[in-house]
Amino acid sequence: MSRSSAPPIFGETRLTTRRLESLAGRIDAEREGGIEVRTPITDDEICRIPDCDEADVDAAVERAREAQASWERVPVDARAETLRRFGDLVLERREQLLDLLQLETGKSRRHGVEEVLDVPLTSSYYAERGPSMLADERRGGAIPLATDARVTVDPVGVVGIIAPWNYPLTLAVTDAIPALLAGNAVVLKPDEKTPFIALALAELLEEAGLPEGVLEVVTGEGPTVGPALIDRVDYVAFTGSTETGRTVAERAGRNLIGCSLELGGKNPMIVLADADLEAAARGAVQGAFTNAGQLCLAPERIYVEESRYEDFLDAFVGTTRRLSMGLEFEYGPDVGSLIDGAQLERVESHVAEAVESGASVLSGGRHRPDVGPYCYEPTILTDVDPGSRVACEETFGPVVSVTPVADIESAIEAANDSPYGLNASVWTADRERGVQVAREIDCGTVCVNDAYTAGWAAVDAPMGGVGDSGLGRRHGPEGLRRYLEPRTIAVSRLGPLDAPPGVPASAFVRILSGLTQFRRRLMRWL
Incomplete structure (x- = not known):
C-alpha cells in the first residue's frame, strides 16, 4: 500500500502509513504481497504485514533461543528493572498506543484505556514481587536434621505466545512479562487482524532495555504459524477459542511441552x-x-x-x-x-x-x-x-x-x-x-x-478457566511458575541412606520404621 493512498482515518490519529510500515519492517521475513490489515472503523486497508511460513518461525525461534542463553544470566533484579521501564514507557506513550489500538480493533477509547493500564500494572507486580518467587525455597528433607531439600527454578527456555485480536495490547504482553522476568525468551504470534499494537509493544520493550532477540514477533495465518511455533518452543500460552485451544493442547501434548489455555466462556x-x-x-x-x-x-x-x-x-x-x-x-x-x-x-x-x-x-x-x-x-x-x-x-x-x-x-x-x-x-x-x-x-x-x-x-x-474454558492460570505466582522448571536439590549429612556396613538388614528396617513414625508425628505437630 503506497503512502499516498493512506485512508482518511489516519488524519484523526497520531499515526501514519510510514509508522505502520516501520513496525511491519521489524519482522524478519520477506514475502510478496503479505497479509492486508483492515481497520473495522472504515473497512479500509491500513497496511500489510509479512505472511510468515514455517521457515520464518524456525528462524525466529532459533534467534530467541540464542538470545535466551544470555538473558537467563542477567541478574533477576536487572530483568525486573527492564520491566519497570517498560511499564513507564507504556504509560508515557498511552495516547499513541490508544490510537493504534482503536485503529486496529474499532473499540471505544474508554475501553481501550482499561487494556493499556493493565500492562504497567502487571509489569510493576512482577518487577516487585517476581524476584522473590524465583528464589530458592527450602523444603522438608527425608530425615529431619540428617537431610535437607531445596527447590531451585530454571526458565523453560523459549515460550511461544499466541495472542487474540480482542485484547491485542494487554494479551500480547501480560503473558510475556512473567516469562521474560523468569529468564525465558518469547516468540509472539499476534492475530493477523491486530499485529501492529504487538509490534509497537515489542519496540517499547527494546527501548526499555530488552536485548535484541529475547522477544521475537512472527505474523501470519494461524493454521500455518501456530503449529510451526508449537513444534519448536518449550511452552505455549494460548488465548482464543475453545475449538482452537483443543488443537493447541493436543499438539503441545504430542511434543511433551506445557501449555496454558484461556478459552471461551458463557x-x-x-x-x-x-x-x-x-x-x-x-x-x-x-x-x-x-x-x-x-x-x-x-x-x-x-x-x-x-x-x-x-x-x-x-x-x-x-x-x-x-x-x-x-x-x-x-x-x-x-x-x-x-x-x-x-x-x-x-x-x-x-x-x-x-x-x-x-x-x-x-x-x-x-x-x-x-x-x-x-x-x-x-x-x-x-x-x-x-x-x-x-x-x-x-x-x-x-x-x-x-x-x-x-x-x-x-x-x-x-x-x-x-x-x-x-x-x-x-x-x-x-x-x-x-x-x-x-x-x-x-x-x-x-x-x-x-x-x-x-x-x-x-x-x-x-x-x-475450568472445563471448556481452559487450562492453567495467568497472574499471581501461578502466572510465573508456569514458565519455570523446578529442580530439587537434596543433601544428606550421613552419606548414603542405606544400611551401614555391619548392620543387619532387619535392624536397619526397624530403625527406618522408627524414623518414619517419628517423622509422621513431627509433621502433625508442625
Whole structure:
C-alpha cells in the first residue's frame, strides 16, 4: 500500500502509513504481497504485514533461543528493572498506543484505556514481587536434621505466545512479562487482524532495555504459524477459542511441552433479591457491553431472582438505552465496533435465531452501518429458548439474555449448566452470602458486586478457566511458575541412606520404621 493512498482515518490519529510500515519492517521475513490489515472503523486497508511460513518461525525461534542463553544470566533484579521501564514507557506513550489500538480493533477509547493500564500494572507486580518467587525455597528433607531439600527454578527456555485480536495490547504482553522476568525468551504470534499494537509493544520493550532477540514477533495465518511455533518452543500460552485451544493442547501434548489455555466462556451473572439493582444494572452494562461484548469475561447470561426480575429489567434496559455508539478517537462514545464482518454475522445470526425461537428484544438488536460497517447495538434478550445458540454458545458480541429464577439454588444450578467455567458474578447486599454463593459456582473467577474488573485487576490472584474454558492460570505466582522448571536439590549429612556396613538388614528396617513414625508425628505437630 503506497503512502499516498493512506485512508482518511489516519488524519484523526497520531499515526501514519510510514509508522505502520516501520513496525511491519521489524519482522524478519520477506514475502510478496503479505497479509492486508483492515481497520473495522472504515473497512479500509491500513497496511500489510509479512505472511510468515514455517521457515520464518524456525528462524525466529532459533534467534530467541540464542538470545535466551544470555538473558537467563542477567541478574533477576536487572530483568525486573527492564520491566519497570517498560511499564513507564507504556504509560508515557498511552495516547499513541490508544490510537493504534482503536485503529486496529474499532473499540471505544474508554475501553481501550482499561487494556493499556493493565500492562504497567502487571509489569510493576512482577518487577516487585517476581524476584522473590524465583528464589530458592527450602523444603522438608527425608530425615529431619540428617537431610535437607531445596527447590531451585530454571526458565523453560523459549515460550511461544499466541495472542487474540480482542485484547491485542494487554494479551500480547501480560503473558510475556512473567516469562521474560523468569529468564525465558518469547516468540509472539499476534492475530493477523491486530499485529501492529504487538509490534509497537515489542519496540517499547527494546527501548526499555530488552536485548535484541529475547522477544521475537512472527505474523501470519494461524493454521500455518501456530503449529510451526508449537513444534519448536518449550511452552505455549494460548488465548482464543475453545475449538482452537483443543488443537493447541493436543499438539503441545504430542511434543511433551506445557501449555496454558484461556478459552471461551458463557459467563453467568446472578442477581439476588437483596441486590442494589441500580448497581447491578450498571455492572451488567459494563460487563456485557465493554469492547462491544468481545470480552471473554463478559456476562452473556443473567439470572435474577423473580421477585426483582421486572425491576432489574427496567434498570438494565434504561441504562443500556442511554449508551452512545461511535468510532471517534476520543473518550466520548460508550460502545465501538465489532472486529469484522464474520463477527457481525455471528452476532446477527445468534439474535435472529433467538427471536425466531420466541425471544423478545428489549433493547438493541440492530446492525448500525450508519455508525460503522460492523457496529451492532447493545442488545438485551428475554424469553430465550434454553436450547438456542445464544443460550448455549459464546456469542462474543454485545448480546445478553436475562432470565428469572425462583431462588438462589435455582440461580446456582442455571449458572453451572454450561460446559464453560471462566468468569461469573454475584450481586447481593450481603457480601458474605455472595462469597458463599461464589464458592458454589464452577468458574475460575467469581466476582461479588462487580462484573469482572475486580477479579481481572487482582494481578496477585490467578485468573483462568475450568472445563471448556481452559487450562492453567495467568497472574499471581501461578502466572510465573508456569514458565519455570523446578529442580530439587537434596543433601544428606550421613552419606548414603542405606544400611551401614555391619548392620543387619532387619535392624536397619526397624530403625527406618522408627524414623518414619517419628517423622509422621513431627509433621502433625508442625
